[in-house]
Amino acid sequence: MNIPERIAALRQKMKECEFDAYIIPSSDPHQNEYLPAPYKTREFMSGFTGSAGTLLVTADKAGLWTDGRYFLQAEYQLKGSGITLFKMEEPGIPTLNAFLKSEFKAGAKIGMDGKVVSLQNYEAMQKELEGMELVTGRDLVGDVWKDRPEPVLSEAFILGNEYAGKSASQKIAEVRAGLAEKGADATLIGSCEDVCYLFNIRGNDIPCNPVLISYALIDKTRAVLFINEKQINGQVRSFLEKEGVTVAPYEAAFSEAEKLKGTVYIDSARTNVYVRSKIKARIVQGLNISSVMKASKNETELRNFDIAMEKDGAAMVKILKWIEDNVSAYAAGTANNPGISEYDVSTKLLEFRAEGKDFIEASFETISAYGPNAAIVHYAPAEQGSALLEPKGFLLLDSGGHYINGTTDITRTVPLGPLTAQEKESYTLVLQSHIRLALAQFKAGAAGLSLDTIARLPLWERGMDYNHGTGHGVGYLLPVHEGPQSISKRPINEALKLGMVTSNEPGYYAAGKYGIRIENLIVTVPAEKTRSGEFYRFKTITLCPIDTGPLVPGILSQKEIDWLNAYHEEVRTRLSPYLDEEHRLFLEEKTKKL
Template sequence: MSDTTKDTIASRLSDLREVMRRERLAAFIFPSTDPHCGEYVPDRWKGREFISGFDGSAGTAVVTMSEAALWTDSRYFLAAGEQLAGTEFVLMKERVEGTPTIAEWLGRKLAVSDTTEVGIDGMTCPAADVDTLRAGLRANGGLTLRTNFDPLALIWKDRPEAPLAPVELHPVEYAGEDCPSKLARVRAAMRERHAEGMLVSSLDDIAWTLNLRGTDVHCNPVFVSYLLVTHVSAVLFVDSRKITDGVAAYLETCGVELREYGDITSALRAYGEYNILMDGSLTSHTLYNSVRTHGRIDTALPITAMKAVKNAVEADGFRRAMVRDGVAMVKFLCRLRAEVERGGLTELGVCRLLAGYRSAQPLFRDLSFDTIAAYGAHGAVVHYEPTEGTDTPLEPRGLLLIDSGAHYLDGTTDITRTVALGPVDDEQRRVYTLVLKGHIALSMLKFPHGAAGTQLDAVARAAMWREGMNFMHGTGHGVGSYLNVHEGPHQIRMEWRPAPLLPGMTVTDEPGIYIAGRFGVRIENTLIVVPYMETGFGRFLQFEPLTLCPIDTAPIIPEMLTDEEKRWLDDYHARVFGTLSPHLEAEETDWLRRATSPIG
């Protein structure tokens, strides 16, 4: 962080504390979320980044009159430590023994404060999180929580406006199901839950239901809006300046009424049905408590699970998109070593080069997230993104970790490859091979229908656990169909996530090992769940790799792989070559033939 940025953060904290003093607030909490409780948010709602300088996708900043701290998870321990250096903010490592919760920390820090009131903007924090926080504050010193105040409205002088990019139609030829059919399924699910209405806050759920897309969130094809559905109506709350005549006419044919985005609170207050279905973990506290009805049904929305299971059109779209993405990756990889040996290529240069190959592919729309091109020690920073200040030249030695992806009209991609740019040492080879073993083990797994990702997670970690190694991020997440690259409800991770894995779900397979200060290794494919067999013990499922790109064999220690693992790798590479080679130039085909030659 530059000295200018450090001074800027200090100035912002000073302004905040002046406002807190006037409002008699002992502390203020800045979550990562926005009014739609999303993981990635438009610039207007990046309040935590504004006040702390930390730009990761997960974290919570807390400011008292004399101290400041930031909580984040293991993906960002190194990156947050670097970005917070020189500021007041102390890094709090979530889920690490000895790290207090926010409520515990505030209880200690405010024990002698002349006020016990803590603030948080209820419009940008999920109702469930507010309830948990309020209970924790009450238990730690009898602190109270105020939710009706946003200090950023006073201190963020150049705050960005809400985005106004036009909303776009997503053709049914890529969606595989029209909007009226989806609304009918949604209403049937509401009847099963005895719900008279439902509020949808999650932007990707809205985009999927209505077969619309947007560009309001960086690298996420969604648009800022709310959707209120009853058994007889559907109302989209969105800024009318974003709606073209064509989209308005389309929504009318789908039976969807348009109202202004800012009308949502008053509409909920006037809501007259007997009850309403809302997910308290994905609905802001303010909106959740705006409804004056007989009952709230607080549970996961049916749309989230519907969206996760890809229909046949979406699944085939993924397969086509992966071919184009694989072609782009091969064009990039076959020239990478030569570019490095020529000299002058940096991490940012890698990002630009790869983006160029992807953008040249048919149906390309955007990157699905900012490319992680992490050379050497940067590879140990799980969500490292190169900047002008950290950009590092590549040398013909060591490992380069590249985590990247793209949105195409027919699918979204997410792939990580760790590549040897030249000689690598024994430790790097051993770590690389352990990660590969974990990747292959999960990809080969057969499992009963309905198993949750948590029940599968250990398979990807077993080989590294035997060596006393581990990684702290999840092993896999769902991927949207030209939608957000992170999609639930299913995940593969150590922490319990009860959502079952079902046929048609996409999920990543991305184990890794990170040696702080030295290097990192991650290998990732996107998979789709497909049937395996049915026996007297029930239905069993397996994974089909969707990603098509060679896995670097140079850093592998072959003796560490079993015969079965070698066969899997050879079979995967044969499929990669057979599928991609017809789309490549002669030079690229020759490189791919070498890159996919049998490991044996």
């Protein structure tokens, strides 16, 4: 079936259920950002492959709501589908709930699959759509999707204390202390990355996300892992038992939820409506205690992050040289050189990363975008038909890896040849924005919104901006996007705390022309204590040259140039031992002092 046929089949199911509308979020029972194949329901029904978005279908209309990262991609992928794109947070664009209120009156029946809708979103709908009936018991997409994939059941593996820095039993004790502070008797955790963090285990149930599809229950005496028991071998089971963890079947999480008494603490953003319906005990809501714990990396984790950055930086130097060599050879008309594509770059980079010790997998699908494609913020090249690199303009390369030592996320914008004056100025301003945030000193307790402003100012002063956040948290051998912190325009009141690893990735995108983004990972560290209080700053931990060729003289301040020179000196010193002579010479050239 094509997309219009799938929508038509869904409408027939809606008619049978007497639903006026049906909501399909980008979600699974654990509210993972990147979804297991069986839960890519919104993608199946719409054809839009971005990681964020919600599809709404009524008897005669269909709309997709997504954010600024995906506007261009969604416009392209929704062509001919009959689905209207609603650009979230753009002037005059209604939210999904506002659209429903404009379309329907009290008594309308709105259907959804409660197993993939978070309690937080459901409660917001209840409030905004008062008088409408929200029906959460039907998975209509499952009725339409006849060849739905089976879930992946990967084998769990142990993350030793030499990497985790803290035992599972210690973490469980901290959660219990947190429950006592909140006056709660138990917590049921649906966030897969929190479960894996707490019990010091990892898996590969979702590509690029080293997690296991699971639940955890912690109360005053028990710590239970609910998982398909085929995924737990004898070694892992023995390890968990020594840490005080009991293994139970995945489905047992729901019957155990029904038995809970006293007060149960849950994270409404990571608990689905179905699970909530099973809990009969009193409920207190808040951010998972474990989410706060894992956001601030301990000393062992941070030391390992540094090792991962060295391995990853070496791979990045190799890909930058490989790109330059192949584009130069193609430009010179060298025999037997048909040129390289965006896709070739992504596969070659994966090869270079795999050469590094203890590399596990990519941390997300590589964004290798040439020329106009780079203006599509989350563009990923296809094997067939991806653009050939020409000796001009920019290649935007956003990628990352999972190592046993940690997770990386890095973006470089690579000049391939002559650039326009506009491209050079945009590149210089994006780098200036990046350095401004890297140099920022801020008072303890400051949240991401104020820091986001620091990064955007150089662009704002020229009437420029970008439609994505400036920074997201990064997990330790866990999903590359991790909360609770965020550096963005969104009013998230979560302070940047010591030990948090966050991205620094301002950008600029000229639709149909080019895209620029420069990204390093930064960790929050102490700066100074004064009469005004305690102040923090950022330490940049990513190691890779930033190309200085496109820089327009006179824009960067001397302080910003000094930062870049010092950064390049550290990059050269720490990466050289990982490289052969040829690549060391290339690195020296790319890190020359300005």
